[in-house]
Amino acid sequence: MATDIDLHLGRRLRRRRRLLGLTQQQLAVQVGVRFQQVQKYECGANRISAARLWELAEALSTPISYFYDGLEEARERPAAATEIQAFARDEAA
Numbered sequence: 001m002a003t004d005i006d007l008h009l010g011r012r013l014r015r016r017r018r019l020l021g022l023t024q025q026q027l028a029v030q031v032g033v034r035f036q037q038v039q040k041y042e043c044g045a046n047r048i049s050a051a052r053l054w055e056l057a058e059a060l061s062t063p064i065s066y067f068y069d070g071l072e073e074a075r076e077r078p079a080a081a082t083e084i085q086a087f088a089r090d091e092a093a
């Protein structure tokens with residue numbers, strides 16, 4: 001099951017790849033995996049190991065920290081949404 005962190009890293013991976021105009025296939029070739037693996041990383045279905053994250057960062061000419069940018073805010077959003085939903089249920093009851 002994908003965690004918030006897995007999903008965030010995947011979104012950042014997709015964003016950076018698209019900014020550079022690369023296809024999943026092109027990125028996959030650069031890091032030595034199949035395009036399906038890149039696809040799974042991007043949707044958070046598979047976790048990205050530390051070694052693979054390093055390779056992806058190198059292939060995308062970006063520091064590893066790029067993938068973690070905005071993580072705190074992303075992790076707070078689902079909690080805030082849950083609180084709002086709970087409040088709405090309480091008000092309706």
